[in-house]
Amino acid sequence: MTDPKADLHDYLQAARDALLWKLDGLSEYDIRRPLTATGTNLLGLVKHLTGVEIGYFGEPFGRSADFPPWVTDDTEDNVDMWAMADESRDYVVGLYRRAWEYTDATVRTLPLDAPGRIPHWPEDRRDVTLHWILVHGIAETHRHAGHADIVRELVDGTAGLRADNDNLPTAERTWWENYRSRVERAAREAGRD
Structure with a gap:
């Protein structure tokens, strides 16, 4: 048997x-x-996911946090979607890891059916449970990890799930070039209709 929360x-x-x-x-x-x-x-x-973790696993369950500094009611749109020049990689990643600890404490101490409330959600969806927010947090984080996968591939061609398991059929460059050419040909043929 497995532990659903774990x-x-x-x-x-x-x-x-x-x-x-x-x-x-x-x-x-x-x-x-x-x-x-x-x-x-x-x-x-x-940076964005740092705020997501704090926002969903804190206040909705009666916990407060003094970070991240960019999450306020009067911040400009998308300020959490990019790092300013003075926000170093170590700073942003450090806050993200701190958010993990914060989230993990919520997950450790509360049961899956613990009630919470997301004030900015529509009234009919505001009342949640830790289980629901964990599923939401997983979906949100995996969604953005997928975005990161594509962005990283655009930067230097690195793709895959993790360093020890890329979860791709092959790493051979020629195979991927041929594969991409086949996909392009199929798209062009379909586009002639």
Whole structure:
């Protein structure tokens, strides 16, 4: 038998680890560069998820936090989606790891059916349980880890789940070039209709 709370926590931690792995070996510039029209960047995803963990696993369950500093009622839009020049990788990652500890304490001390309330959600969805928020946190973190996977591939071609298991069919460059060419040909053929 497995422990459902431990299983959920393991999935959350796997997504956290995958996200941080995407920063490994990159320069300060590369972890910050906006690679989509909406500015998506690696360090910004880490910064955003720091606020997500604090916001969902703290106050809704009666816990307060004095960080991160960018989460206030009067912050500008998307300030949590990019790191300012004076917010170093170590600073942002350190806050993210601190958020993990904060979240983990909530998960450790409360049962899955512990009630919480998300004030900014629609009235019919505001009342939640720790179980519901854990599932939400897992989905949110895995979603952004997927974004990070694509952004990292755009930076230097590195792709996959983790350093010890990329979860890809092969690492052979020629195979991927041929595969991509096949996908492109199929897209062009389908686009002729």
